[in-house]
Amino acid sequence: MDASSLNSAELQRLISQEKERAMMNEMVAKLTSACWDKCITSTPGSKFSSSESTCLSNCAQRYMDMSILIMKRFQSMQ
Amino acid sequence: MDSFSSPSSGSSSSKFSTEEFVDQLKTQLAQAYAEEFLETVRGKCFEKCITKPGSSLSSSESSCISRCVERYIEATALAAVEKMQGENHGSPQAPGSGMVFPGLVAVSMYPSVGLLVESDWYGPVGFRD
Numbered sequence: 269m270d271a272s273s274l275n276s277a278e279l280q281r282l283i284s285q286e287k288e289r290a291m292m293n294e295m296v297a298k299l300t301s302a303c304w305d306k307c308i309t310s311t312p313g314s315k316f317s318s319s320e321s322t323c324l325s326n327c328a329q330r331y332m333d334m335s336i337l338i339m340k341r342f343q344s345m346q
Numbered sequence: 347m348d349s350f351s352s353p354s355s356g357s358s359s360s361k362f363s364t365e366e367f368v369d370q371l372k373t374q375l376a377q378a379y380a381e382e383f384l385e386t387v388r389g390k391c392f393e394k395c396i397t398k399p400g401s402s403l404s405s406s407e408s409s410c411i412s413r414c415v416e417r418y419i420e421a422t423a424l425a426a427v428e429k430m431q432g433e434n435h436g437s438p439q440a441p442g443s444g445m446v447f448p449g450l451v452a453v454s455m456y457p458s459v460g461l462l463v464e465s466d467w468y469g470p471v472g473f474r475d
Contacts, residue, residue: 276364278364279364282368282371286371286372286375289375289446290375290446292429292446292449293379293446293449295429296422296425296426296429296449297382297383297386297422297449299425299428299429300386300418300421300422300424300425301386301390303421303424303425304390304418304421308394308417308421311394311395311410312391312394312395312410312413312414312416312417312418313413313417314413314416315417316417316420316421321424324421324424324425325424325428328424328425328428328429329428329432332428332429332432
């Protein structure tokens, strides 16, 4: 392998793959942070109560639903 | 290093290969993700557990922090699972293919929460303090 392969399509592919992973990581981190704030209102216990874990799952799903809705709203404005 | 000036068909240890570059990049990225995650956990657990800072960490504060760290990792796993399921309904994709550390680690730590995740994650990453 030589230095010219750094300009190849392989590098492009790698970069877009890493970009996608970074976006995925960002989304999961954002979901966790927002839903933690919404759902874990008291001192953390040794496990989640069923209402806490239900809240976390629901929260993540609703956040993603909202995300899609916002996208659609923006698209309809153009 | 003159490895960029001389084209050759063979690879030698003095050449900087794309493979090495890719490996280094992935390691650096994984470390960056890990540090970012740590920073988030610090913030959240400080908020939840240290309500009135004293002259030292009390034992209740310490145990709160331990539980908080576990719960936050678990919460990350829950969010990661929902996100993966959302991805699958949107477009066909192998579960976990977009996953990075620490979401991936969180899911693997809580198998009851997670699905079976296939991934090519980055390997062991040390936590620097």
